[in-house]
């Protein structure tokens with residue numbers, strides 16, 4: 001399925017500590033310098049209701065959240081994000097860069113929480129009315145390295161980050177499986193490469209996409 005929108009939709013995915021935000025910021029800066037209008041956003045969150053759902057599902061202290069409830073909260077946040085933020089921006093011809101999208105749910109809830117990839121994909125395709133990215137950049141990180149990186153930056157781990165290493169290993173494998181199933185829609189990069197090299201490779205992919213399907217500048 002394609003987004004069939006004038007704007008380009010790019011998702012950044014990967015385990016915790018992969019460096020997605022850094023690369024999304026870098027790409028936004030480069031595209032904006034060319035005069036493109038870029039919307040940077042993130043999940044869970046991206047809308048007022050989404051930000052509330054984000055703290056509900058990530059903060060410790062709400063008691064136990066069962067896996068189905070967790071998956072539905074992420075999907076609810078995504079439904080608002082897709083309809084209120086992403087689709088309208090794409091419709092205006094803007095380039096949308098999102099830090100996480102449906103693949104995060106398929107990996108974390110489908111594989112990490114063992115709900116199954118098909119069930120999680122299906123509720124999310126319903127939630128977003130089938131809105132999929134034109135390109136997903138997957139920053140592949142060894143879970144142990146990811147944990148080291150994020151604890152070095154930020155001592156407090158959220159509910160998902162603080163899960164055991166085997167949870168994060170299942171997530172990594174799930175992301176790689178998603179990319180392997182549709183290689184034409186993914187750019188998979190080892191997250192340990194230097195920031196500038198990652199940025200250059202991501203830009204090259206985006207340029208190839210723009211050349212293949214030119215967009216009118218927003």
Ligand code: TYD
Nearest residue numbers: 016043044074100101104105108109160161
């Ligand atoms: P993220 O915002 O990337 O973390 P941080 O604030 O540390 O940069 O994501 C928050 C956490 O939510 C992360 O551990 C992944 C998890 N998550 C899911 O489990 N399912 C989802 O659908 C999404 C979007 C995130």
